[in-house]
Amino acid sequence: MLFFSYILLSKLFSFFFHQFHYHYQLKEKHHRLPPGSLGWPYIGETLKLYTQSPSSFFSNKQKRYGSVFKTHILGCPSVMISSPEAAKKVLVSQAHLFKPTYPPSKEQLLGPEAIFFHQGPYHASLKKLIQSSFLPSAIKGSIPEIEQIVLKRLPTWENNAITHTLQEMKKYAFEVAMILAFGHTKDVEVENIKILYQILEKGYNSMPLNFPGMPFHKAMKARKLLGENLRRLIQRRREYKEQGGGLLGEFIKAAQEADNNHKLIISESQMVDNIIGVIFAAHDTTASVMTWLLKYLHDNFDVLQAVTIEQEGIRHKRVQDNRGLTWEDTRQMSLTIRVIQETLRNASILSFTFREAVQDVEFDGYVIPKGWKVLPLFRSIHHCADFFPDPEKFDPSRFEVLPRPNTFMPFGNGIHSCPGSELAKLEMIILLHHIITTYRWNVIGDGEGVQYVPFPVPKGGLPIKVQRRQKN
Numbered sequence: 001m002l003f004f005s006y007i008l009l010s011k012l013f014s015f016f017f018h019q020f021h022y023h024y025q026l027k028e029k030h031h032r033l034p035p036g037s038l039g040w041p042y043i044g045e046t047l048k049l050y051t052q053s054p055s056s057f058f059s060n061k062q063k064r065y066g067s068v069f070k071t072h073i074l075g076c077p078s079v080m081i082s083s084p085e086a087a088k089k090v091l092v093s094q095a096h097l098f099k100p101t102y103p104p105s106k107e108q109l110l111g112p113e114a115i116f117f118h119q120g121p122y123h124a125s126l127k128k129l130i131q132s133s134f135l136p137s138a139i140k141g142s143i144p145e146i147e148q149i150v151l152k153r154l155p156t157w158e159n160n161a162i163t164h165t166l167q168e169m170k171k172y173a174f175e176v177a178m179i180l181a182f183g184h185t186k187d188v189e190v191e192n193i194k195i196l197y198q199i200l201e202k203g204y205n206s207m208p209l210n211f212p213g214m215p216f217h218k219a220m221k222a223r224k225l226l227g228e229n230l231r232r233l234i235q236r237r238r239e240y241k242e243q244g245g246g247l248l249g250e251f252i253k254a255a256q257e258a259d260n261n262h263k264l265i266i267s268e269s270q271m272v273d274n275i276i277g278v279i280f281a282a283h284d285t286t287a288s289v290m291t292w293l294l295k296y297l298h299d300n301f302d303v304l305q306a307v308t309i310e311q312e313g314i315r316h317k318r319v320q321d322n323r324g325l326t327w328e329d330t331r332q333m334s335l336t337i338r339v340i341q342e343t344l345r346n347a348s349i350l351s352f353t354f355r356e357a358v359q360d361v362e363f364d365g366y367v368i369p370k371g372w373k374v375l376p377l378f379r380s381i382h383h384c385a386d387f388f389p390d391p392e393k394f395d396p397s398r399f400e401v402l403p404r405p406n407t408f409m410p411f412g413n414g415i416h417s418c419p420g421s422e423l424a425k426l427e428m429i430i431l432l433h434h435i436i437t438t439y440r441w442n443v444i445g446d447g448e449g450v451q452y453v454p455f456p457v458p459k460g461g462l463p464i465k466v467q468r469r470q471k472n
């Protein structure tokens with residue numbers, strides 16, 4: 001008993017000593033911390049962030065303190081960054097001083113070996129592998145399959161009472177992600193993977209309470225089964241000496257080549273965590289942007305008309321040659337591309353990202369203490385009138401000239417930037433080509449308001465009514 005009391009006392013002592021020491025050190029540095037407020041103890045300014053909406057929270061702070069300011073959110077002292085130059089330092093030139101950071105529950109669900117959580121040589125070799133699977137040269141060949149998904153899905157929207165845009169976009173983006181992850185989706189395991197993934201996703205966006213009956217608990221169970229299913233698929237493909245296509249095929253090939261050279265580059269558990277990670281990164285993001293695309297085109301009739309003329313030109317050639325869309329067609333859509341760019345800017349579905357200082361960092365005359373979170377605010381940069389005049393206006397013509405360097409980062413910047421940007425744009429282009437040339441849609445309700453699920457999307461997921469287009 002005495003022994004346990006002793007242990008307890010020494011633990012308490014070391015906790016208080018550590019806290020005292022930390023605050024003493026912080027005080028020392030205090031005059032060099034960025035301006036701003038840390039709010040209430042522990043909860044900091046989290047409530048303010050959520051009650052004001054992230055956009056107004058950031059812009060109020062920025063007006064008051066400038067483009068680098070401190071705050072305290074989600075239990076962490078943080079520095080927010082809203083100038084392109086400072087964001088570039090964090091993400092590119094001094095990226096080694098700022099490691100990616102996620103809540104432990106997210107790491108548990110996706111898998112600790114997923115690319116997002118790493119820096120250094122492991123990250124670099126994984127990134128090379130993943131990037132090579134999503135280069136234009138690698139995804140070109142998937143156009144007919146992606147087009148088939150669109151052609152199958154669109155008629156099911158027609159004349160329905162209501163189409164829930166976000167849900168439909170999620171189904172589309174998920175099917176595409178499955179093809180790119182596995183090459184083909186006929187394996188028995190892939191069917192199970194689809195079902196288990198949906199359970200995992202529900203838990204990802206819920207409170208991380210690991211008790212029976214809670215969505216997070218169900219998600220953790222689904223994650224375990226997902227891992228087992230994926231392992232079986234990998235082993236079968238290896239056994240039959242058939243790598244298969246998609247990213248998984250690239251992983252298996254890399255491991256085989258490494259085996260032949262007696263070094264293992266990618267293990268089975270690394271394959272599993274990264275397949276799940278890529279499916280996760282690929283589908284909600286793309287689905288949210290495609291939902292905004294339909295909203296902006298609906299609200300901006302002139303833009304819709306102009307894009308229709310561009311897409312009709314491509315359709316006309318396609319019909320004449322009796323063929324589907326080709327990669328070359330997708331390179332002839334300059335206005336459509338500008339509409340996608342303006343949607344990415346205006347919607348800024350990734351409002352910011354998280355990094356953590358790996359040591360005390362001297363930054364623009366301030367000190368960012370080791371362990372503090374650092375958040376480059378993509379949305380604030382994308383909505384800054386100095387770089388994008390009249391920033392709330394949906395105006396694709398602003399992309400007729402190149403944006404200033406580091407002011408347009410919908411896919412991030414630096415070593416962790418998105419390897420799926422070309423795939424995401426291709427999915428949008430294929431969808432737009434078919435929906436614009438064949439259909440028209442009306443938004444149900446006033447179409448106003450934004451909902452965070454977790455990315456910002458039009459309220460209610462944009463319910464629409466779709467009809468066949470009357471051609472003149």
Ligand code: HEM
Binds near residue numbers: 127130282349420424
């Ligand atoms: C419109 C859709 C998408 C948007 C807006 C988007 C945005 C981003 C951003 C901003 C980052 C950087 C995050 C950071 O720096 O912390 C990122 C990373 C990533 N994205 Fe995407 N993404 C999209 C679609 C995709 C797709 C289709 C894939 C499929 C391959 C994908 C895979 C990834 C991966 C694996 C990373 C992590 C890269 C790393 O840590 O090195 N994303 N994405």
